[in-house]
Amino acid sequence: MATNSCTSWMLAHKETIALSLPGRQACSPGMGQHAEVDSNPQRCDSRLAIDKINQAHELARQLRAVLLSSSLPAGSSAELAREIVDKLMKCSASALSRLQSCCCRTCHGAGQRSRERTQNTWCTVTSVPYDDGHSWRKYGQKDINSARHPRSYYRCIHRKEQGCPATKTVQQEDSDAYPPQFIVAYSMQHTCGSMGASIAFAMESAPKEEASFEGSRSSRHLLPPPPPSTAAAANQSQTSSPSSVGDQDGTTRLSISELSWQEIMNTSPPANTWSMDSNWESVMGWFEFSEA
DNA sequence: CTAATTTGACCTCA
């Protein structure tokens, strides 16, 4: 797959950021099979959640337009972007909260080797499974019996030097949806000092696995190099996406992470607060989302 | 040359 087409895909789907939903679907033990969303309206306020997600989607679209705008004077676009991101996060947090209240939080239990691990496993379904704010290194890939697509295994890049136990698996759903949806299952919290991550699942932006769709063997070409101004941040995410996207014409378009996300993260709660197992309430409290 | 990915073999668990 050509780098150009991949970049185009990335730009085309930027607005899908923030729509990765830890509670959107209850992951089945097999992961390769579609999980059932709770259809009981009394137990699962899914309709409201969907509305909220749609709002988030629209906000993300607006944000993209702002970020890609070159006519705005410096400073104003960043300010506007921050406001939009703020609203976006409120909406997605609200949706997540609602969905989480009704959907199971435990993902694939099959194959888990210990109770501890099972308790520290959660998942999300997203069209852009890679940039979740942490650095991952792929260490394996397996064909799964019940799934059409192989499952990829990643571990934290700091595993060696810092002993970080975090791992994740990425598997494309069997559906023919476009963009393709991926089930991302995380295991264990990061103990490394890298960016607080899980919150950044909302900012995924680089569909590396796109390479496999197109038949390319390596995905290393697919991501444009980060600009100097964000090299440090990108360095934290070697296998995830850079924090901004370089255009083919040589200019650098600011991404969410560059304009506002870093600022948000600077005042964010502890890195692991997005664990669906233990700290969800604190996250909700931090966002102080107005309503839902 | 170094680092990341691929992939077949091996390990663990149900």
Add this chain to the structure above:
DNA sequence: TGAGGTCAAATTAG
């Protein structure tokens, strides 16, 4: 015993 997870040598790319 089979399925899923991990290891590690080989391969690939910068």
